[in-house]
Amino acid sequence: MFEYAPAPESRSVVDIAPSYGLFIDGSFVPASPSGGVFKTVNPASEEVLAEVASAGVEDVDLAVAAARRAFGPWSALPGAERAKYLFRIARIIQERSRELAVLESLDNGKPIKESRDVDLPLVAAHFFYYAGWADKLAYAGYGQNPRPLGVAAQVIPWNFPLLMLAWKIAPALAAGNTVVLKPAETTPLSALFFADICRQADLPPGVVNIITGAGETGRALVEHPGVDKVAFTGSTEVGRQIAGSVAGTRKRLTLELGGKAANIVFDDAPIDQAVEGIVNGIFFNQGHVCCAGSRLLVQESAYDEVLTALKRRMATLRVGDPLDKNTDIGAINSAAQLSRIHELSEIGDSEGAQRWSPQCELPAQGYWFAPTIFTGVTQAHRIAREEIFGPVLSVLTFRTPDEAIEKANNTPYGLSAGVWTEKGSLILAMADRLRAGVVWANTFNKFDPTSPFGGYKESGYGREGGRHGLEAYLA
DSSP: OOOOOOOBOOGGGOOOOSEEOEEETTEEEOOOTTOEEEEEEETTTTEEEEEEEEOOHHHHHHHHHHHHHHHHHHHHSOHHHHHHHHHHHHHHHHHTHHHHHHHHHHHHOOOHHHIIIIIHHHHHHHHHHHHHHTTOGGGTTSOSSOOBOSEEEEEOOSSSHHHHHHHHHHHHHHTTOEEEEEOOTTSOHHHHHHHHHHHHTTOOTTSEEEOOOSHHHHHHHHTOTTOSEEEEESOHHHHHHHHHHHTTSSOEEEEEOOOOOEEEEOTTSOHHHHHHHHHHHHHGGGGOOTTOOOEEEEEGGGHHHHHHHHHHHHTTOOBSOTTBTTOSBOOOSOHHHHHHHHHHHHHHHHTTOEEEOOOOOOOSSSOOOOOEEEESOOTTSGGGTSOOOSSEEEEEEESSHHHHHHHHHOSSOOSEEEEEOSOHHHHHHHHHHOOOSEEEESOOSOOOTTSOBOOSGGGEESOBSTTHHHHTTBO
């Protein structure tokens, strides 16, 4: 294999402060006595990056109150005026994209080429897109005089911290709502840097508030009586708890939860293209993707050819320093998540599936897991049913389209799927029968702010992105 010389991105473009407070009513403030502090670490080195405030109940009260005060003036602004702020935020994100990409890779562990070339362009694109909707809400299809809901509580995960922030905040502000957002406790820094972008854009105080903390902070925010709308992206288990706490209240709720997507490869598919899609589907962002193609369904007649090509491609993947521009697979986000991946992989071994990983030297420090595939997998295996949320692929086979549909839909999840074939009629027939919110054809993990995203069954309800993403924030 061709050897790459290290090509590290410089850390000097990011100035991380020793400590961060909560962003409430346009200013950074320390946590109240009911809160505390925690440390955020670089998962590639276990280095402490910063100490971050943990919001307590009093802080949640202050943030919601600030958002409520700001709601009247913000929602009264003409849509074209709100759009100016969103456009300004989008442009600042573009100007600071290198800084934000490095920060995201440091705090999250994802390769810099993903945060630089995928995350940040999409973050800016979402703010640009919803800025365009801000003065056209009457034409979105939700009535001639759509109204904002009020204060939106938004809780986002650690796998795409800044992108999930954009998915949530951009449509909420375009529709005239104000926001209290809680980022994941392992990846708070990009949200706190976004708070500085809000100040740089002269966004009115209280329109966006960012409170950091762990699960208790999120629970206090979701259950706060001053909140009108809850948006959550994360695990199905936590999603169930949130749905239970919101039930019987006036709060609107959207959930984007877990997935166990089937990536279906027919024997007439372009094999090299399909293999790239398989690799992108499961190893992108270390498999930390809700819609990851973690179940590969291969038509039996193409099985040997696909597996041979897949193993050959996996042997070229480079695991290592997320800031190296040559890195394909970075660090696992946390010790807890690494433990979960190890646990389910060992269960796959004990249940009789055959594990294979390419030879690769993992760094001594940090949280790492080699790209892995399991063959000889059946639908009864836990690795084929439970979301691993790591770089682990389960390979199953099928003979007919009906069998592929039956196996693909045999899951409690329904977030995404992929179909690989040269026949357009087969793609349409499969897409019509797959119980998944998004079906990719001869590609995988392609996103665009104009296209809605969301799931069925235990993958949640509601849609984010596109015109449909406005509906969740309009009365």
